Structure formats: structure tokens, C-alpha cells
Amino acid sequence: MANITTQQANTLLQGHIHLRAMQNKDLRAVYKLEKLGQPRPWPGWYFRKQLRSASCWVLEQQGMIVGFGIFSMVKHWAHIMNMGIAPGYRRQGLGRRMMLHMLGMASRQHARYCWLEVRSTNYPAIHLYHSLGFRKKQLRKNYYAIPSGTMNAVVMVRKLQED
Numbered sequence: 001m002a003n004i005t006t007q008q009a010n011t012l013l014q015g016h017i018h019l020r021a022m023q024n025k026d027l028r029a030v031y032k033l034e035k036l037g038q039p040r041p042w043p044g045w046y047f048r049k050q051l052r053s054a055s056c057w058v059l060e061q062q063g064m065i066v067g068f069g070i071f072s073m074v075k076h077w078a079h080i081m082n083m084g085i086a087p088g089y090r091r092q093g094l095g096r097r098m099m100l101h102m103l104g105m106a107s108r109q110h111a112r113y114c115w116l117e118v119r120s121t122n123y124p125a126i127h128l129y130h131s132l133g134f135r136k137k138q139l140r141k142n143y144y145a146i147p148s149g150t151m152n153a154v155v156m157v158r159k160l161q162e163d
């Protein structure tokens with residue numbers, strides 16, 4: 001699937017954006033989005049693996065993948081594993097929409113808590129998670145290897161249901 005330029009994105013912004021389950025045919029486009037959004041992207045095979053074992057979602061507009069989100073469940077804990085929104089589509093509420101969808105899905109699967117890891121300098125993502133009720137619980141030093149060295153991760157947690 002073709003990558004999206006900012007210009008294309010802007011001309012399409014008014015159209016309907018559909019949230020649906022990720023499929024095999026989306027993997028190439030999802031991987032392209034990942035590379036646009038992460039200093040150390042997941043490898044393509046890892047997305048393929050998650051598609052078999054985790055809960056994987058995409059945002060699609062007129063056949064183009066403009067966002068994705070992946071979470072997994074372990075007992076009563078939901079783990080937001082990854083998400084990304086195409087650069088030309090950010091600050092439109094799509095990241096929040098994807099997160100609310102995943103939190104709703106996790107609640108329906110009886111998750112009591114949700115947690116995630118995020119680069120300590122990823123302020124857009126940290127703001128998004130904080131605005132949704134996530135709070136910083138732990139700092140994991142040198143958690144991510146990136147081309148220029150290592151980066152710290154922040155673990156954020158949100159309660160979903162009463163015990």
C-alpha cells in the first residue's frame with residue numbers, strides 16, 4: 001500500500017476514517033507508519049507475529065492506513081504495545097480515538113489495569129496517555145537502544161475497573 005504524503009493527507013482529511021481490525025494486507029502500510037514514527041521501529045516480522053497473538057487495529061481512510069494500535073492481555077492486565085498515527089493526520093484526535101477504542105476493548109475483556117512503556121522524551125505520546133488518565137509509575141533507565149545510544153522508558157499505568 002502506498003505511503004501517504006502530507007499533501008495527500010490534507011486533501012483527504014475531511015473524509016471518513018474507519019477503525020477496523022488489522023489484516024495481513026495492512027502489514028506493509030503499518031510498518032511504513034512505524035518507521036515514520038519511531039527512532040527504533042519494530043521489525044516487520046514482529047507486526048506479523050502480533051497479528052496472530054495480540055489485538056491489532058487500524059484507522060483507514062479511502063484504502064489508506066493512517067493509524068494503528070496494538071494491545072495484548074495478560075490476565076487482568078492490558079498492555080498497550082504500540083500505536084502510531086501518520087504524520088499528516090496527527091493532532092486530529094485520532095490517537096485519542098484509537099486509545100479509547102483499545103481501552104474499551106480491554107475493559108470488555110475484563111482488564112482491570114492497563115499499562116504501557118513510552119520513551120521518556122516522547123512528549124506527544126506522554127501527553128496523550130496522561131490526558132486519558134495514565135500516570136507515571138516507573139522509570140526504566142537505558143531501556144531502548146536507539147542509533148545514537150540508549151533512551152529511558154517511562155512505565156505508565158491506568159486503572160480500568162474496580163478490583
Ligand SMILES: CC(C)(COP(=O)(O)OP(=O)(O)OC[C@H]1O[C@@H](n2cnc3c(N)ncnc32)[C@H](O)[C@@H]1OP(=O)(O)O)[C@@H](O)C(=O)NCCC(=O)NCCS
Nearest residue numbers: 037083084085090091092093094095096118124125127128
Ligand atoms: C503519539 C501519537 C500517537 C498521538 O497521536 P495524535 O493523533 O496526534 O493524538 P491526538 O490528536 O489524539 O491528541 C490527543 C492529545 O494528545 C496530546 N498530544 C498529541 N500530540 C501532541 C503534541 N505534539 N504535543 C503535545 N501534546 C500532544 C494532547 O493532549 C492531545 O490533546 P489536544 O489535541 O486536545 O491538546 C502520534 O504523535 C504519533 O503517532 N507519534 C509517533 C509514534 C509514537 O510515538 N507512538 C507512541 C508509541 S508509545
